[in-house]
Amino acid sequence: MYSIWRSLYNKFVFAYNANEFKEELSKRTFFEDQANLLFVVRDYATGTVFDIKTNKYVGPRAENPAQLRLLDRYYVSEQRFQDGKSLFPDKLQDLKGREVTIAGFNYPPYTVIKQSTNANARDINVPEDSDLRNVYIDGTETRIVLTFCERYNCRVQIDTSDANDWGTIYPNISGDGALGMIIKNKADVCIGAMYSWFEDYRYLDLSMYLVRSGITCLVPIPMRLAGWYIPLEPFQATLWSAVFLCLCIETVGLILAYRSEQQLYLTPSERVGWWNCAKFGMSTTYKLLISQSGNSKAHSITVRVLLFACFLNDLIITSIYGGGLASILTIPSLDEAADTVQRLRSHQLQWAANSEAWVSAIRGSDDPLVHDLLNNFHIYGDEELLRFAEDQRVSIGFAVERLPFGHFAIGDYLGPQAIDQLIIMRDDLYYQYTVAFVPRLWPLLGQFNSLIYNWHSSGFDKYWEYRVVAGNLNLKIQQQVESTMSGSQEDIGPVTLGMSNFAGIILVWLLGSIIGTFTFLAEVLLTNFLKFNLSSSLLERFSYI
Structure with a gap:
């Protein structure tokens, strides 16, 4: 268990004297689980005969696969074997009904466990007399074990006693969950989206990769933009800046042109100052922007041409703005969804799962992006996750x-x-290749890997995934999630206009009305204040006189 040495083809030879050899040694679990065992027992009396024995290994465990059988006999004086048999016969081609136990927990579509009349396995955690003992198992990875046992004549059974989670192996050679059942010799194979976790690999063996699994998230769909923001939506920030700059240029041009007109065409008594010119330029610019006429008289062709040019320019801007606003009012604008890794990080969106196994593969990463994602990760039970989802x-x-x-x-x-309120992320947070965890020195690992090679090369991995999903998963949910990949939830098409569509416009109107009211009150107060000061000064003069 602590050695770094590993091999798929293990052979063990034990040498004994006849009076020292005890067959009770062969009753240990190790002698049940290893196929290539050889016991060389010397006749202590003469020392010229060696009995060559091996364990049975094949057959159900109830038939004691650890029992020893005489394989051959070697005569030292004649330097020959009695029967000349192979010292390590191949016991793995026909397991004769030997049980292969899966550490089972229901995790579709990798592993599926359900009660069905078409039972193909038994749950050894359930009492013999219970109707729940016989179960139907399926899954993209379970089918590999089922096919393996069809090929090598073994019997699949599951044990759900401790498999409530993926589990962990601890340095003191103990464990919990499905992986802990392997270390406790309660199961032979642990499957169900098991990643190649290094800490567990130190004490277990793992198979060739089974499938590529990407960890991603279903995140909340983008929210509709607030109504007050709608009037700003037709133009981007850069375009608004350009429009504002254009209006400033128009204002400055009108101020200068109007001031020049005063100097060239009007008598000194009719001329106005820079302040009146500035008011003319600003008011005329914004009146033209909202298609309102002015009340000032233009005396020069320069001012008239400039006003005409400003009117055409503002007419084009307002037409483009009106068209953009019309499309935004009928087709709702949505906020940015956290559908990429970078956006998930920038939005600081909390994401959750029901086990540490979802992130254990990236816990040791030095990437700051990964650290930020892990800070927002939380573990909840299925009941809490159901409450969040509802x-x-x-x-x-x-x-x-x-x-x-x-x-x-x-x-x-x-x-x-x-899922109607969720959207699948465009990319994966990370991905890994799933494997099957087995006990150290599992003699069937070589054959198991060969079957996986053939499975991948034949294309059955794709075929089995479609079959298992069609037979065991909710296709409506699969289609819902798949539909979010194309952005169909974002493009929901035209909608009937309601008051929420005009909230922004009403807000602008209210804001303008409030500002206009306060301006009017300020003018009234200022006018009254000036009149009061003028009256006071006149009264003082009359009193003096």
């Missing part, structure tokens, strides 16, 4: 797995109503 407005992200051929492993707590 909120009227979903406000957190939910971790899901993206399978290699377009499907998703989604928790049962996410129903159609919750």
